[in-house]
Amino acid sequence: MIRGDAAAETRYARALALARSSRLDSDAELGPLFDAPPQNIDPEILTRLRQMYETGGWVLVESTIADLPSDLRWLFESDAVTLEQLATIHRTLGVTSNADLAAAVGERTLQDLPGIGVEVEAAISAALPSLRARVPRIPLGRAFGLAEPFLERLRALPGVVWAHAAGSLRRGQDLVGDIEIVAAADAPRDVIEEALRVVEAPRCLHRSARRLYLLDERVQIGIRIPEPANAGATLLYLTGSVRHFDALRAHAAATGWLLTPGGLYTSDGALRPAASEDDIYRTIGLPPIPPEIRNGDDEIAAALRGELPTLVSPDAILGDLHMHSTWSDGRDSIEAMVLECRTLGYQYLAITDHSPHSAASRNLTVEGVPRQAEEIRQLRERYPDITILHGCEVDILPDGRVDFPDKVLEGFDLVLASLHEGLGHSPDQLLKRYVAAMKHPLVSMITHPTNRLLPHRPGYELDYDRLFEMAVETRTLVEVDGAPAHLDMDGALARRAIAAGATLAISSDSHRATMLRRQMQLGVLTARRGWVEARHVVNTRPIEDVRAILRAKRDTVR
Ligand SMILES: [Zn+2]
Numbered sequence: 054m055i056r057g058d059a060a061a062e063t064r065y066a067r068a069l070a071l072a073r074s075s076r077l078d079s080d081a082e083l084g085p086l087f088d089a090p091p092q093n094i095d096p097e098i099l100t101r102l103r104q105m106y107e108t109g110g111w112v113l114v115e116s117t118i119a120d121l122p123s124d125l126r127w128l129f130e131s132d133a134v135t136l137e138q139l140a141t142i143h144r145t146l147g148v149t150s151n152a153d154l155a156a157a158v159g160e161r162t163l164q165d166l167p168g169i170g171v172e173v174e175a176a177i178s179a180a181l182p183s184l185r186a187r188v189p190r191i192p193l194g195r196a197f198g199l200a201e202p203f204l205e206r207l208r209a210l211p212g213v214v215w216a217h218a219a220g221s222l223r224r225g226q227d228l229v230g231d232i233e234i235v236a237a238a239d240a241p242r243d244v245i246e247e248a249l250r251v252v253e254a255p256r257c258l259h260r261s262a263r264r265l266y267l268l269d270e271r272v273q274i275g276i277r278i279p280e281p282a283n284a285g286a287t288l289l290y291l292t293g294s295v296r297h298f299d300a301l302r303a304h305a306a307a308t309g310w311l312l313t314p315g316g317l318y319t320s321d322g323a324l325r326p327a328a329s330e331d332d333i334y335r336t337i338g339l340p341p342i343p344p345e346i347r348n349g350d351d352e353i354a355a356a357l358r359g360e361l362p363t364l365v366s367p368d369a370i371l372g373d374l375h376m377h378s379t380w381s382d383g384r385d386s387i388e389a390m391v392l393e394c395r396t397l398g399y400q401y402l403a404i405t406d407h408s409p410h411s412a413a414s415r416n417l418t419v420e421g422v423p424r425q426a427e428e429i430r431q432l433r434e435r436y437p438d439i440t441i442l443h444g445c446e447v448d449i450l451p452d453g454r455v456d457f458p459d460k461v462l463e464g465f466d467l468v469l470a471s472l473h474e475g476l477g478h479s480p481d482q483l484l485k486r487y488v489a490a491m492k493h494p495l496v497s498m499i500t501h502p503t504n505r506l507l508p509h510r511p512g513y514e515l516d517y518d519r520l521f522e523m524a525v526e527t528r529t530l531v532e533v534d535g536a537p538a539h540l541d542m543d544g545a546l547a548r549r550a551i552a553a554g555a556t557l558a559i560s561s562d563s564h565r566a567t568m569l570r571r572q573m574q575l576g577v578l579t580a581r582r583g584w585v586e587a588r589h590v591v592n593t594r595p596i597e598d599v600r601a602i603l604r605a606k607r608d609t610v611r
Pocket residue numbers: 446471473500501
């Protein structure tokens with residue numbers, strides 16, 4: 054049993070506070086903790102902490118105590134390395150994240166460190182994929198929200214040439230691990246100071262001349278500040294994906310270049326500095342490849358054939374066809390939504406509240422429809438500069454009918470149909486419900502087709518190719534829904550949808566005015582992952598064309 058006293062407890066608290074105040078040289082201050090430990094600390098944990106402290110310093114102590122999403126902690130727990138070896142890697146090379154570790158493995162610099170050697174390097178290399186999988190993932194929307202204030206502040210800083218998110222966030226992956234930001238700047242100190250001012254009482258994990266790692270809401274945020282002249286190399290490497298970078302490296306080698314995490318080298322070992330990623334792509338004979346499609350499957354082959362898509366951009370979006378108001382579970386009035394859509398420069402929007410049997414907290418009723426129509430009529434008069442479509446989001450009922458009588462549906466400008474619950478139905482039954490809805494002449498669009506709920510509920514496992522085929526046949530639009538919990542369809546599915554010839558809508562499915570922009574942005578990002586171009590998307594077209602497309606369905610199917 055370990056005994057301690059109040060003074061020791063204070064010392065313990067002080068030591069942790071010091072550690073959190075971000076100075077790497079505070080190791081010495083932690084020592085007294087172990088001479089007279091506080092009573093309430095588990096002896097086993099204490100032994101482990103002491104071992105860590107003696108070999109790894111406070112970075113490890115901290116990350117273990119606080120149960121952090123720190124990559125180093127996972128490496129330690131993977132048994133690939135001992136604490137001593139980990140401490141050597143951290144202290145000699147400044148390795149703090151999986152990306153650092155992968156770079157060090159790639160450059161074979163680990164094996165030369167004292168006490169490491171080829172075998173340990175191989176063990177770390179083998180552990181890397183599972184380490185990546187073990188870093189807790191956060192939804193893209195949340196990662197966006199955490200990264201944005203840093204990006205805004207850093208971009209406004211004099212001397213910062215550019216600042217971008219890197220990694221899975223930049224690629225628009227639906228779940229993101231740690232957040233990495235790259236800021237090209239000559240004065241790294243200013244950048245670090247500014248970054249520390251972004252969040253209140255930041256907890257710093259690591260700080261060196263051109264790197265800062267801190268914790269914000271338990272998410273690790275890394276900031277790299279490469280010199281502008283070669284910053285493109287850092288951004289390219291940290292953006293990944295690993296498979297894309299590997300494929301790029303192989304392509305570079307075939308054209309006589311050596312591509313490393315540190316930059317592009319000639320065969321004689323001379324660095325060819327790259328201020329931007331585009332510099333690197335062009336030097337090795339490729340057009341720049343957008344981050345969202347850097348998956349390492351067929352994008353380099355497509356680039357070589359000159360067949361890269363011109364991906365849809367947020368600027369191409371002319372309106373938003375899916376959003377909710379206080380008539381169902383939205384938080385804001387129709388007018389508030391209209392005003393924000395005008396601010397966003399949209400030509401049109403559609404108000405699409407939930408139908409009576411939806412599980413939403415509040416629904417549009419049959420009696421409510423004409424009153425809502427009247428409110429919209431008045432708003433059209435008040436805001437003639439934007440087209441307000443009156444739509445609804447109807448649930449597809451268990452037997453495939455939709456949740457408003459045809460007489461009611463006829464009064465809407467467009468009708469979105471969705472499944473919000475599976476009712477334990479088999480994929481075949483679910484598909485039948487979708488198909489029945491699509492065959493309805495008044496149904497314009499299938500929303501969030503997989504009905505997944507990130508990160509908790511996976512989507513339906515349907516025969517989506519059959520669904521897309523029917524969408525084309527019945528002229529029904531299919532949606533990429535930008536709500537952070539949906540991002541549905543995801544990129545891979547969206548790519549299959551356009552390959553089948555389906556027309557997509559990208560929507561915000563926003564329930565509040567302040568989220569209209571962000572959720573549309575997430576929708577566009579997700580569609581870009583699916584190689585979607587503006588020509589595939591209904592709401593990149595002017596309102597007359599949108600109306601014609603909606604009419605075409607009603608007329609054809611009838
Ligand atoms: Zn919905």
